[in-house]
Amino acid sequence: MRTVYLHIGMPKTATTALQTFLPLNQKLLNRHGFVYPDMPFHFEGVGIRRNGHFLTFWTRRKDHPEWKKGFSVVEKAFKKYDNVILSDENLWSRQRLQKFWGRVKRKFRRMDVQIKVIVYLRRQDEQVESHWNQKVKSFKVHIDTPFDEYMNSGGYDYMPFDYDASLDRIADRIGKENLIVRVFERQQFEGGTIFSDFLDAIGLSFTDEYQLPEYTSNVRLPDNAVEIKRWVNPLFLNDDVFDFYSESISETFGMASQKERPRPRTSMFSPQERAAFMERYKEGNAYVAREYLGRADGVLFRDDPDALPQWHYDDNDMLEDAVRILGGADTYIFEKQEELFHRIKRLNETLPFALYNKLSGQKASKEES
Secondary structure (H helix, E strand, O other), rough: EEEEEOOOOOOOOOHHHHHHHHHOOOHHHHHHOOEOOOOOOOOOOOOOOOOHHHHHHHOOOOOOHHHHHHHHHHHHHOOOOOOOEEEEEOHHHHHHOOHHHHHHHHHHOOOOEEEEEEEEOOOOOHHHHHHHHHHHHHHOOOOOOOOOHHHHHOOOOOOOHHHHHHHHHHHHOOOOOHHHEEEEOOOHEEEEEEOHHHHOOOOOOOOOOOOOOOOOOOOOHHHHHHHHHHHHHHHHOOOHHHHHHHHHHHOOOOHHHHHHHOOOOOOOOOHHHHHHHHHHHHHHHHHHHHHHOOOOOOOOOOOOOOOOEEEOOOOHHHEEEHHHHHHHHHHHHHHHHHHHHHHHHHHHHHHHHHHHHHHHHHHHHHHHH
């Protein structure tokens, strides 16, 4: 039967990497009867490869134009392929809204296709810390709240961390057999990567034919860089200046920089804080492991929660990273200036010829008249 695979996140589980991988391998997917369709619209602040984002718009207005356009694209895709893949991490939180699955299910039922929902679950302590990290470095949010204050203020309360309740809600609407639950841990990935694991989830096998993205998108900043970024966030009230500074820090601590100076991962949680936080979700996680993954031992996450040491302030480390950020910002400015210089040079080389041709055309026209 024709199938639509809805990859609904959750956020911070390499969704952007998957949304890069799938279009990159479109032709190969097509040969296997799958398609990751492009959408004819773009939403501000939303990556263009998030082709399932239109599904979130039913809540804003009953007949939102993107809602209709998106389903039109999907319907057209099914005329050529038996399997359509849609992906958007916002669906993980939007699906809690009343009547969401009912309306989505009705739309796909009219196309005579079945729904398969794919969700990746990340351990709650890692998820909340990753969200705080993202908000500090974000172009749009850029908070300056310390991690402990963020936790004490309940800044993460909007996140659906009771995975048992969320999954039961989805299963109740689309059927438990149509819910594909995966765990976001490298040791639990089929084939060892998020890419091979996702292909396994949709019934395909990873081979050497598949291309991998050349870079890791949305790289997490090391904790020193996050703290420096948090300190300076209130200083930049001009969005353009803030965007420049954010991008230069991300460039400085990007993949190339990490290879030059590998540094161990750390955590903002202390072991005691982590244990207390995870105790809230112990029973729910065990339920998910048993009911949705068939694990009699009730173990959902297998990574050692205490494997990451807690981050502590260190004068020498912070000074070194501050200098690296300063050097990275200078390099970033230099590269942008070089780019601008070459653009001006090319413009100066072509503009006289364009003017000459224009003036010559005007002269010839007057002589002919």
